[in-house]
Amino acid sequence: MSTIRMTMSQAIVRFLSQQYVERDGVERRFVNGVFGIFGHGNVTGLGQALEEIGSDLPYYRAQNEQAMVHTATAFAKLNNRLKILACTSSVGPGATNMITGAATATVNRLPVLLLPGDTFASRLPHPVLQQLEHPMHQDVSVNDALRPVCRFWDRIARPEQLLASLPEAMRILADPAEAGAVTLAMPEDVQTEAYDYPAHFFEKRVRHIPRPVPAEEVLREAVACLRGVSRPLIVAGGGAIYSEASAELAAFAAGFGIPVAETQAGKGVLPWNHPWNVGPVGSTGGLAANRLAAQADCVIALGTRLSDFTTASHTAFQHPEIRFIGINVGAMDAHKMGALPLVGDARATLAVLRGRLKADGYRAQPAYGDEVGRLKGLWDDEVNRQCTVASPSVLTQANLIGIVNDASGPRDVVVCAAGGMPGDLLKLWRPLDPKGYHVEYGYSCMGYEIAGGLGAKMADPSREVYVLVGDGSYLMLHTEIVTSILEGKKLIIVVVDNGGFQCIKGLQASCGSPAFGNELRYRSQATGRLDGDYAALDFAKNAESLGAKAYRATTAAELRQALGLAKQEPRTTVVHAWVDRDARVPGYESWWDVPVAEVTGRETVQSAQEQYQAARQRQRFYY
Numbered sequence: 001m002s003t004i005r006m007t008m009s010q011a012i013v014r015f016l017s018q019q020y021v022e023r024d025g026v027e028r029r030f031v032n033g034v035f036g037i038f039g040h041g042n043v044t045g046l047g048q049a050l051e052e053i054g055s056d057l058p059y060y061r062a063q064n065e066q067a068m069v070h071t072a073t074a075f076a077k078l079n080n081r082l083k084i085l086a087c088t089s090s091v092g093p094g095a096t097n098m099i100t101g102a103a104t105a106t107v108n109r110l111p112v113l114l115l116p117g118d119t120f121a122s123r124l125p126h127p128v129l130q131q132l133e134h135p136m137h138q139d140v141s142v143n144d145a146l147r148p149v150c151r152f153w154d155r156i157a158r159p160e161q162l163l164a165s166l167p168e169a170m171r172i173l174a175d176p177a178e179a180g181a182v183t184l185a186m187p188e189d190v191q192t193e194a195y196d197y198p199a200h201f202f203e204k205r206v207r208h209i210p211r212p213v214p215a216e217e218v219l220r221e222a223v224a225c226l227r228g229v230s231r232p233l234i235v236a237g238g239g240a241i242y243s244e245a246s247a248e249l250a251a252f253a254a255g256f257g258i259p260v261a262e263t264q265a266g267k268g269v270l271p272w273n274h275p276w277n278v279g280p281v282g283s284t285g286g287l288a289a290n291r292l293a294a295q296a297d298c299v300i301a302l303g304t305r306l307s308d309f310t311t312a313s314h315t316a317f318q319h320p321e322i323r324f325i326g327i328n329v330g331a332m333d334a335h336k337m338g339a340l341p342l343v344g345d346a347r348a349t350l351a352v353l354r355g356r357l358k359a360d361g362y363r364a365q366p367a368y369g370d371e372v373g374r375l376k377g378l379w380d381d382e383v384n385r386q387c388t389v390a391s392p393s394v395l396t397q398a399n400l401i402g403i404v405n406d407a408s409g410p411r412d413v414v415v416c417a418a419g420g421m422p423g424d425l426l427k428l429w430r431p432l433d434p435k436g437y438h439v440e441y442g443y444s445c446m447g448y449e450i451a452g453g454l455g456a457k458m459a460d461p462s463r464e465v466y467v468l469v470g471d472g473s474y475l476m477l478h479t480e481i482v483t484s485i486l487e488g489k490k491l492i493i494v495v496v497d498n499g500g501f502q503c504i505k506g507l508q509a510s511c512g513s514p515a516f517g518n519e520l521r522y523r524s525q526a527t528g529r530l531d532g533d534y535a536a537l538d539f540a541k542n543a544e545s546l547g548a549k550a551y552r553a554t555t556a557a558e559l560r561q562a563l564g565l566a567k568q569e570p571r572t573t574v575v576h577a578w579v580d581r582d583a584r585v586p587g588y589e590s591w592w593d594v595p596v597a598e599v600t601g602r603e604t605v606q607s608a609q610e611q612y613q614a615a616r617q618r619q620r621f622y623y
């Protein structure tokens, strides 16, 4: 057997550059680069290897480890999980900074490979700089904190261990049912140790991504179930987009007259104006989908995690005899809500189910189709109404969304993650392309926005990427603006300034409490609280100082003009836009379960608690 002598780090680099995936006959390079921040624990190991033999594996220098994991996550999301990036950190704080990013990836079922440095496997020089010593367990380091947020975790304590661990890591990363963050912790001494690796370990490896379909018996039961219902509804999630099921779903919906409601991750699977797309469902859903959901007697949950925002905390579906059919590549998701589990690829499963239903002569009733059309019309009018600019001097967040939407092209991408913006975007944004709507709302992680925008742009530079970010999220993590400029990956970032955490203030108010601790205000001498003047931050100046082009906008006209200029600009452009602090897009016949204090001296909290208990009566649990 021929062998190649190299260090563990060199072996990782060589191996990763030879990994490919194939789906539907299209082959793609799987690992498309490494993001990193060097320090002790990776610069002389993996860093040395990347410098010397990494020409096939581009290296990107990030500004923050959490951010670089978000970038990698967004890259995988835009690539439908068929292309990934790896992220490497130094020992200690660099590694723990990746935990939030890892959780974000895993919650969203998106693959990222994490390669944190680790303390010496030999233990001899311990304690080293940045080591947290566990008094009883010498085999525990801070990297163990990554375990619960990863789908696969291993520590490479000997160089030959890569032969077992790397293929397993690839298997998990490439499997749509398993995808999430994967960590290979790399003790700093082992990274530099040499081993005679078998040469065939570094040969090109193509992993085939199958499209599994459910067993015959379950398909038959699904057909029988649909035959007996009259108000079916499809709830389409991210899995429908990742499996590229748009055309199949459109044929399925139109062929049988079944409306399609969308989740945050599923929005865009059908264009907004497709006659069977009834818009968003759940806590931040719209009129049409929420009314249809309330009376649906069968819900086909397609590629969705069925999060509380989708089910309106288990109040969205009120039909006493409702049946769920779960189509999902992941068994855990397919079984949720007591569903008949159709474990399989979204597109392939829809296709076989369509064949069976057609043979069965299935068709929903025409009266139901009329009702769907009428409700969709109502909802489209409401979206228009919310986006219409009513004041020449003040913008609402809804107005801002409408204006950015109008400025964007049909293939462009909008990126968002946290604050009040995701809910409003879900209601109001009108995507025409399955990759046009990119909102991370599984972990809803502040800080994803700009870093994620960079990942989306890297995945497809031919699309303009619009990042909508609240003032709160911007202040938390905006420094990948620098990376976007250094890498020549242009973003159009709109910072939506409403004076602080306004969505949380709204939540607080809806649960009976006065404003407390959420706005960006000076502490007042009189009250001792943060209720003094609003801080007047200049995000345009901030962005300029990082190398971005920047504009300011308070009115609709200024925003349109700034976006027009931003489109001309070759580099990342930031528009600091002010919106009305209190104007909100309302909820549409829905609810979200957020507990309220059972004992309180405040009447407003007490009345919120009574309303909370009343609302909980509508919760339905299915097993």
Ligand SMILES: Cc1ncc(C[n+]2csc(CCOP(=O)(O)OP(=O)(O)O)c2C)c(N)n1
Binding pocket: 418, 419, 420, 421, 443, 444, 445, 446, 447, 469, 470, 471, 472, 473, 474, 498, 500, 501, 502, 503, 504
């Ligand atoms: C990392 C992280 N920390 C805390 C939260 C909780 N949280 C959700 S939205 C929000 C406020 C966001 O403020 P901003 O970006 O200004 O958006 P706005 O609420 O004003 O729409 C907070 C603190 C979160 N989602 N992520």
Ligand SMILES: [Mg+2]
Binding pocket: 419, 470, 471, 472, 496, 497, 498, 499, 500, 501, 502
């Ligand atoms: Mg804000």
